[in-house]
Amino acid sequence: MARKAIVDRRKCAYCGACVAVCPADANELVETFLEIYDDRCTGCGICVKMCPMGALAMVEVE
Amino acid sequence: MYDVVVVGAGPAGSMAAKTAAEQGLNVLLVEKRQEIGTPVRCAEGISRESIEKFFEVDKKWIAAEVTGAKIYAPDKTEIVMSEEMAGNEVGYVLERKIFDRHVARLAAKAGAEVYVKTAMVDFERKDGKVKLKLRRLGEEWEVETKILIGADGVESKIGRKAGIIKTLKLNEVESCAQYLMAGLDIDENYTYFYLGREIAPGGYAWIFPKGNGSANVGIGVLPKMAEKTAKEYLDAFIEKEGIEGKIVEFVAGAVPVYGEIETAVTDNIMLAGDAAYHADPITGGGIANALSAGYYAGKVAAEAVQKNDFSASFLRRYDELWKNDFGKKLKRNKKLQLKFIDMDDALLNKLAGAIAGKNLREMSVAAIVKELLKAHPKLLWDLKDLF
Ligand SMILES: Cc1cc2nc3c(=O)[nH]c(=O)nc-3n(C[C@H](O)[C@H](O)[C@H](O)COP(=O)(O)OP(=O)(O)OC[C@H]3O[C@@H](n4cnc5c(N)ncnc54)[C@H](O)[C@@H]3O)c2cc1C
Ligand code: SF4
Numbered sequence: 001m002a003r004k005a006i007v008d009r010r011k012c013a014y015c016g017a018c019v020a021v022c023p024a025d026a027n028e029l030v031e032t033f034l035e036i037y038d039d040r041c042t043g044c045g046i047c048v049k050m051c052p053m054g055a056l057a058m059v060e061v062e
Numbered sequence: 063m064y065d066v067v068v069v070g071a072g073p074a075g076s077m078a079a080k081t082a083a084e085q086g087l088n089v090l091l092v093e094k095r096q097e098i099g100t101p102v103r104c105a106e107g108i109s110r111e112s113i114e115k116f117f118e119v120d121k122k123w124i125a126a127e128v129t130g131a132k133i134y135a136p137d138k139t140e141i142v143m144s145e146e147m148a149g150n151e152v153g154y155v156l157e158r159k160i161f162d163r164h165v166a167r168l169a170a171k172a173g174a175e176v177y178v179k180t181a182m183v184d185f186e187r188k189d190g191k192v193k194l195k196l197r198r199l200g201e202e203w204e205v206e207t208k209i210l211i212g213a214d215g216v217e218s219k220i221g222r223k224a225g226i227i228k229t230l231k232l233n234e235v236e237s238c239a240q241y242l243m244a245g246l247d248i249d250e251n252y253t254y255f256y257l258g259r260e261i262a263p264g265g266y267a268w269i270f271p272k273g274n275g276s277a278n279v280g281i282g283v284l285p286k287m288a289e290k291t292a293k294e295y296l297d298a299f300i301e302k303e304g305i306e307g308k309i310v311e312f313v314a315g316a317v318p319v320y321g322e323i324e325t326a327v328t329d330n331i332m333l334a335g336d337a338a339y340h341a342d343p344i345t346g347g348g349i350a351n352a353l354s355a356g357y358y359a360g361k362v363a364a365e366a367v368q369k370n371d372f373s374a375s376f377l378r379r380y381d382e383l384w385k386n387d388f389g390k391k392l393k394r395n396k397k398l399q400l401k402f403i404d405m406d407d408a409l410l411n412k413l414a415g416a417i418a419g420k421n422l423r424e425m426s427v428a429a430i431v432k433e434l435l436k437a438h439p440k441l442l443w444d445l446k447d448l449f
């Protein structure tokens with residue numbers, strides 16, 4: 001089990017705040033949406049605290 | 063091969079591309095959004111001076127002109143700042159959707175190539191130049207350049223990958239939410255600032271009028287101190303203040319409140335604007351410094367091409383220019399910000415009470431602090447050498 005960040009794309013405002021603070025370079029604002037790269041996400045939860053919209057959450061994955 | 067590739071068509075990038083192209087360089091400006099200037103991530107306030115330094119003002123991209131500012135302590139003590147002569151506007155509230163496009167268009171007019179809906183996905187420095195990987199509509203290709211200007215905003219990957227800047231920590235950045243509201247009943251001659259830990263921990267709330275009863279109503283909070291999301295703080299603020307209006311646009315974003323970085327360059331690369339944490343740590347304003355930094359980066363790029371020297375030691379000229387212009391202020395305002403975020407609501411009320419009713423003729427952070435130092439030298443003794 002590991003913790004990973006997930007984004008609710010219906011809440012995300014495409015603002016880049018989470019990208020600015022991710023220490024693992026695990027997220028990216030692609031041309032029109034936010035992408036999180038599971039293989040790089042360390043599960044630190046920093047982006048969740050940063051998100052102005054509450055669009056991010058941590059989940060347990062296999 | 064390009065002389066300069068600029069990544070990001072915000073104020074910093076477009077200004078850099080414009081300046082470099084005007085010096086006769088072969089310039090490419092790359093922007094991943096499909097429409098320059100949208101979505102807006104800004105409250106759009108800027109001093110008149112900062113705009114008029116670079117542009118002939120065009121009403122098309124000015125939403126409103128303001129003559130002063132009102133600042134509210136948590137207990138609603140009011141501090142008013144306004145220019146001596148009424149009717150002498152000191153600030154503009156821009157229409158950035160139009161302004162950002164205007165600056166990009168000036169860059170294009172000066173001869174820069176512009177690619178939109180095109181992301182820079184990777185880069186590599188090799189043999190004295192930079193190879194960039196670009197992506198548009200799913201297709202990837204490579205371009206080469208002598209100089210890369212990273213104007214890719216607060217989410218900058220260039221600065222981090224090149225090792226120029228470190229990732230922002232949760233006490234070095236503001237998390238922001240804002241509504242454009244219509245149908246408001248406000249005096250549109252002023253901008254409004256609301257302070258207090260309860261309202262906006264580590265930040266403030268603002269109302270910037272945009273004309274015809276509309277305004278940017280927003281908030282910035284320091285995530286390290288915040289207990290809920292910026293949007294929740296904003297909704298609570300609007301409710302508490304009884305602000306009535308219709309929400310016609312939604313904005314979210316981040317502003318670096320880092321202070322001055324050591325250097326914004328490395329071999330072949332310069333960073334400008336939010337990418338270099340150039341926004342002001344106390345006000346969060348970043349347009350003015352982004353424009354200036356872009357201008358200096360464009361100038362130094364031209365010198366570097368002329369000398370055929372793209373080394374970090376040559377590009378340090380750019381550091382000198384932006385630091386001379388606003389580096390000291392970033393450093394000073396960072397100290398002030400650290401002091402400010404430590405203040406609880408009782409202290410803010412006390413300080414505001416000490417200078418309320420004073421006629422502050424200059425609209426600046428320095429003017430307030432100088433007045434506070436007169437009123438409460440002991441409380442702020444460690445700031446006295448800064449002002
Ligand atoms: C809510 C809020 C309110 C604000 N209010 C004010 C204010 O009232 N006054 C003020 O002066 N400042 C304000 N600011 C700050 C101001 O918006 C920024 O300082 C300013 O936009 C910085 O300009 P820039 O050119 O450096 O970056 P940006 O304007 O952020 O531009 C960066 C550009 O780079 C693009 N980009 C990023 N990565 C890539 C890539 N890999 N490939 C291609 N393109 C890329 C982005 O899409 C973006 O268009 C506010 C900020 C926020 C969030
Ligand atoms: S910080 Fe939140 S709203 Fe902004 S891009 Fe990330 S997930 Fe979306």
Ligand code: SF4
Binds near residue numbers: 026045
């Ligand atoms: S949880 Fe940490 S590593 Fe994962 S995306 Fe968020 S900030 Fe990056």
